[in-house]
Amino acid sequence: MSVVDERFTLLNDMPPEGPDADLLGTGPVAAGLADLVHSSRGNTPFVLAVDGAWGTGKSTLMGQLSVELARRPDVEVVWFNAWTASGVSALTGMLTLVLGRLDRNVVRRSFRRLNSGGLLTGTVRLGLSAVAGFFRVDRAIDELWDRMAVDARAREDARRLVQDAVTSWVDDQHGRPRRTIAVFVDDLDRCDEATTVEIFEVIKLYLDLPGIAFVLGCDLAVLSSMRVPGVEETAQVRHYLEKIVQVTYQIPPPEEAAVRATIRGYAERSGTTDLLTDATTALIGRQTGGNPRRVKRLINSFVTEYRIDPGWRDVGAEALMRAVLLQHLYPECYRAIRAGTGDTVGDLLDYRWIRESRWQRPGDVDLGCPGLAPFLERYGLSPDDPEVLARLDERVPDGWSTLADNADLAALLTDLGGPTDRLRLQQRLRRRPLRTAPAPEAAARVRLDGVRLLWIDDTPVNNEPVLDSLTARGAQIRTAGTGAQALDLLRHFAPNLLVSDVTRDGTEVGFDDLRAIRSAGYTGPALFHSGWVTPERRTLAEAAGANGITSSVDDLIDWVERHATARSRPGSERSGGDPPTWG
Template identity: 30%
Template sequence: MTADQSYPPILDDLPAPEDRLGFQPYVLALSDILLAPDTHTPLTLGLFGRWGSGKTSLMLQLQRTVEAGGKPGQASRYRTVWFNAWKYNQEDALWRALLLVLLDDLEHLLKEDPPAKPKKGEPAPRPTAEELLDLLREALYHETAWSEQGERSINWTQALTAGAGIGLNLALSLLGPGLAAAGVAADTLQEARKELGKGAPVSQVGKLAEAFRREEIVHYQAQLRSLEQFQQNFALLVKMLLWPDAKTPRRLVVFVDDLDRCLPEKAIEVLEALKLFLDVAGCIFVLALDSEAIENAVRRRYQGEVKAREYLEKIVQVPFVLPPIEAGPMRAYVQSLAPALPDPRCAEVFAVGLGANPRQVKRILNIFLLLSRLVERRPELKGAIQPVRLAKIVAIQHAYRELYDLVKLTPGYLSDLDAHFRENKRGGRLGEEGATRPALPEALAS
């Protein structure tokens, strides 16, 4: 391929909504569970796989299949919501972002297909679906107000002189839930005396600290009542919108993606919100995550008090570990990504030499395409480096770092390996074609 010839385009990093990796059997099996009328809800299904293994692509294909689950000519019984956790990672409360996305979608459903009006003479339901939406949103903002206000600085002189009610509210916001009572009192006294100087007696500050603690207890009790009320209101809203009548029950299927890319504590918040707030009949959650990353987050969060694997098992009822992609589908995938490679053997190198990680294959293909352009534009290298040899070097550099370091020191070593593995291939001693792990011998024999 010369400098004036066209190269395959650089590849994007987006998931594929169409099946290029042989995922269709998984999609059909998983959708059978989600679409089966006798599947009990609430239900959480986990799609487990490492970074770049194709979880998002699988979930996109599963969402499309679920959305098409209705009978021809009828509205689908399955309402799907997509929540990209990484998109909201900068939010103070990631769990709240999830709940608000759900409420927004339920509001759209309410406008598109409102519950039937009561028959003449029947009382209207109270609260209505609109009122429930307002109550749920108000509860979410109220619950996070404490932590958000707690970051503000407090003018202690103003707090003490402006009246007990205002002082208590500001102080409670500063302290926030979770502080030990003794620690609260000590910190309060120290900060108050620093700011007030001689302007307020110690006894007055001490009484204020005691009031803070009493008010904190009241706040904890209010939080518990609010949590229970939120669960009840959400369940009632879902029932109103998903079960307009007994003959046409619907389901809300929520797809949560990129949870393992978020900060560990935020990922745990979302998982706990699923159990605390959303454990409601009619709801199905599909989580795409790296189980190892989540288990590590649980260990850091609870410092050994909770067994990480058991924690995840209590949340996910149907775990599905994404199987490795076999060499055949991976070869077809590489060819579909870059059908105009300068040498058809390059596809074989990338398919069998890099393992079963589609995103990693894309990334390394881009590196190869960039280096191919550089070779063509350097006169002293043009024609000196065969494309398939360059593909092997790029694959070794990223999948076999120790071997790459050796090849840099002894360039002829790669040619010796080529000859050795080609001879083994002719003798049928390279192993089975269906290998799913990085297969250096097969890559070098290409």
């Protein structure tokens, strides 16, 4: 592999470390929040929430804040991994972390004081001889942690021990400002609801103590919709959160300059700087909203495709980068290209030109020019038809008007080059589509046992990722390249679900094929899957006996799942009964 190839490297998802890594420019905010927490330590306990949506830089800001606080005198910083906590482990984990930051002698004295005063209950009162070392190897305290899962008295003992030890540690400063433990809990909104509530209970019932400040990383909009025992209305959940959180810092939308600097920084680290122009950088910033995680995934997709598929060396890294941009930023356009057979990009650009001309010079659009006549003919239209413009809107795929009106997309498509270069790229994507897009989640979806799917398509290779996903979940699938093959499989395979393309060899034969299959006795659900979905095609699909037509893989999978669920209901017919409603 060449040196140039090896320059392209993956980006990790870890928060950046060090001042030079602060691409988002959050350092000053972190320093300001650190000053706020440190100067307010005499008023602890309190909870600061760093609020923001997924991928907006919460972890980065919290990491910088923790570094700033660790530099301040009399502040101890601990991190609690909320993802690994569940049930009582949230309680034992957080208490263990907090006690672990205290002087071990302070913990021993607190245990001795409570034990001798009769304030510790049950078998935990083992006497001072059992306290042989630090709490992690102390038999009495280890037993206390073990009992907390099933014993309310043990949990009360733990609360007393932590309260006494933390209070002694915080105030043992001979008149100097009290010491503080800053507890960081990130990704709280990514935990299951039971764990989140458990963590909140630990904060309020066990660690609501002078000297403890919490910094929570979360999306409060997500937490506001969680289920809380005894709380039913969303407004009540928000009131519940207000009792937990005293102050909120909401991650602001990044400024344009910061977004550009972030993207350039990621490009430099991944070796893709030469592939991103100023215009492309601005486009990525607008379409991702400056979300660092989305930017990293886009760049990582390019790096992975280029490194694992030698065929892209011939097409060119620049062309691949633009294909990845289409896949990530304009998935509808990418799907249309993959589903097409000719120069889909050219058709979309021609359609945009017609729409712009019609708007700018109504009644004065030259539809007879050499470049547009073939375009109109591909949609069965004539430049001489006085209603050609109105009919064109009905013939092009659904959503094309929105795509054609997008100036950023038009500029990206224009950058694909002339007809020869862009057709070469489109044909490459049809033969070997990009493989780094997130695959449909199968783990959380229903099983498809009992589904017998007949899929008619003359280019089945385009459907392999979907076919593999459905097969892995229990579906039995047979493919046919023609209507005649489908009729033969109808007799031997006995499908209860049918998916078909529309166009083969440039002719719309799918509708007639479905009529023939219906006449042969098939009564189950049927769906057309095509990159070209127009109002006219919807009408033709319904007339042919289909439940619908879609260009979306996600909608297709959802449709199969609904069919499988309908079949699993008691009393359903072998052929699937009434087909699921498509809409």
